[in-house]
Amino acid sequence: MGRLIDQYIRNAEEREWAYKIDALAAGFAERAAAHDLQGSFPHENFAELQAAGYLKLTVPKEFGGDEASLHELVGLQERLAYGDGSTALAVGWHIGQVLHLRTTRKWPEQQFEKLCQAIVQEGAMINTLASEAGSGSPSRGGKPETAAIREDGGYRITGRKTFSTLSPILDRFVVTAYIPEEETVADFLVYKNEQVSIAETWDTLGMRGTGSHDVILDNVFTAEENRLTGKGTDDGGGWLLHIPACYLGIALAARDFVIHYAKTYRPNHLQGPLAELPAIQQSIGQMEAELRVARSLLYEAADRWDAEADNRPNLRPELGLAKYIATNHAIKVVDIAMRIVGGASLSRKLPLERYYRDVRAGLHNPPMDNMVLQTLASEALKEQ
Numbered sequence: 001m002g003r004l005i006d007q008y009i010r011n012a013e014e015r016e017w018a019y020k021i022d023a024l025a026a027g028f029a030e031r032a033a034a035h036d037l038q039g040s041f042p043h044e045n046f047a048e049l050q051a052a053g054y055l056k057l058t059v060p061k062e063f064g065g066d067e068a069s070l071h072e073l074v075g076l077q078e079r080l081a082y083g084d085g086s087t088a089l090a091v092g093w094h095i096g097q098v099l100h101l102r103t104t105r106k107w108p109e110q111q112f113e114k115l116c117q118a119i120v121q122e123g124a125m126i127n128t129l130a131s132e133a134g135s136g137s138p139s140r141g142g143k144p145e146t147a148a149i150r151e152d153g154g155y156r157i158t159g160r161k162t163f164s165t166l167s168p169i170l171d172r173f174v175v176t177a178y179i180p181e182e183e184t185v186a187d188f189l190v191y192k193n194e195q196v197s198i199a200e201t202w203d204t205l206g207m208r209g210t211g212s213h214d215v216i217l218d219n220v221f222t223a224e225e226n227r228l229t230g231k232g233t234d235d236g237g238g239w240l241l242h243i244p245a246c247y248l249g250i251a252l253a254a255r256d257f258v259i260h261y262a263k264t265y266r267p268n269h270l271q272g273p274l275a276e277l278p279a280i281q282q283s284i285g286q287m288e289a290e291l292r293v294a295r296s297l298l299y300e301a302a303d304r305w306d307a308e309a310d311n312r313p314n315l316r317p318e319l320g321l322a323k324y325i326a327t328n329h330a331i332k333v334v335d336i337a338m339r340i341v342g343g344a345s346l347s348r349k350l351p352l353e354r355y356y357r358d359v360r361a362g363l364h365n366p367p368m369d370n371m372v373l374q375t376l377a378s379e380a381l382k383e384q
């Protein structure tokens, strides 16, 4: 019988990619506990992802990439997270944003082509640093305190960004900044130089290997052409499905771990292993229900986004729902897995306590639960 994680593989090409990523993820899993303990950034995982061609997964074919679909991205991100949630979430921002740039063409074409070439040739990565301590989640529309002041040929940017995932490895990134003289907010591409520093503040409950430190911009210059104008085509934000894919990957790892545990662990007062107990089978059934519902919504949303190019902005409620269900069900699956294992699940010797901490971070990635519910409510109330 096939594995649950393989359920949405559609063809030989996807299977080949999946097995390639499984091999990488198995190595990441071996290193995950150490990086989690130390809160260190897994540079070696990213070197392996680059060597495997993963960093160019979503780059358009015309610029030398694989031009993966959203369905393909989601499938591979689940598998990476199965090995290490932190690495998956971190690389997910990169490949997700490249997919977003590919479909929206929101950057000037030359800038996008230059980025793609740097990804393909040098393994460059990209992320957007938009969160700040004073303005909260950018998805709620807070005005950045980071400011961009115009000068000859470009802008000087000063500010401090929080939650800057991938900061230890990025040589360039996008920041949101307020331009006082225009009373507007814009995105700027910034190349790392001596005016950019990292404050190693990332010491969190979970997702400790994402390198999401604070990035401090001290009057850093960026050229006029690095002001990224326009929003391009509205793509509904489908690329954000890399987030639920990540948390479901963690839940799948917890599910597989506990099924193996239940089939092999027999306390000496029982005749057979835990898996033979009806109560344990009920719990396993609950995990399956949570996972299968969440994954069917996730892949359905990804498939619709891939197929309905002209309808993408209208898919926002479905995309948000997929994220809401996936992250909450993933939390529940890990919780059930720990209840099945019992007290041993608290030990750092088993991976479950890390899954439990990592999966919790999904609540604080966009779109947040209250925003999804608000969107669904607005849709309902608009109906005639």
Ligand SMILES: Cc1cc2nc3c(=O)[nH]c(=O)nc-3n(C[C@H](O)[C@H](O)[C@H](O)COP(=O)(O)OP(=O)(O)OC[C@H]3O[C@@H](n4cnc5c(N)ncnc54)[C@H](O)[C@@H]3O)c2cc1C
Residues within 6 Å of the ligand: 089, 093, 127, 128, 129, 130, 131, 132, 135, 136, 137, 138, 140, 162, 163, 164, 165, 166, 207, 210, 212, 361, 364, 365, 366, 368, 370
């Ligand atoms: C692992 C991880 C990686 C991340 N990586 C990145 C990254 O690479 N780049 C990046 O820019 N950001 C990143 N983020 C940050 C993320 O996108 C959010 O900015 C961050 O989690 C803070 O969001 P918040 O909703 O808690 O903050 P806030 O907006 O400050 O909200 C604080 C609290 O107030 C409530 N609240 C705020 N406004 C309202 C309102 N209008 N109505 C009702 N309730 C409200 C919220 O529900 C929340 O409970 C990352 C976060 C995590 C956890």
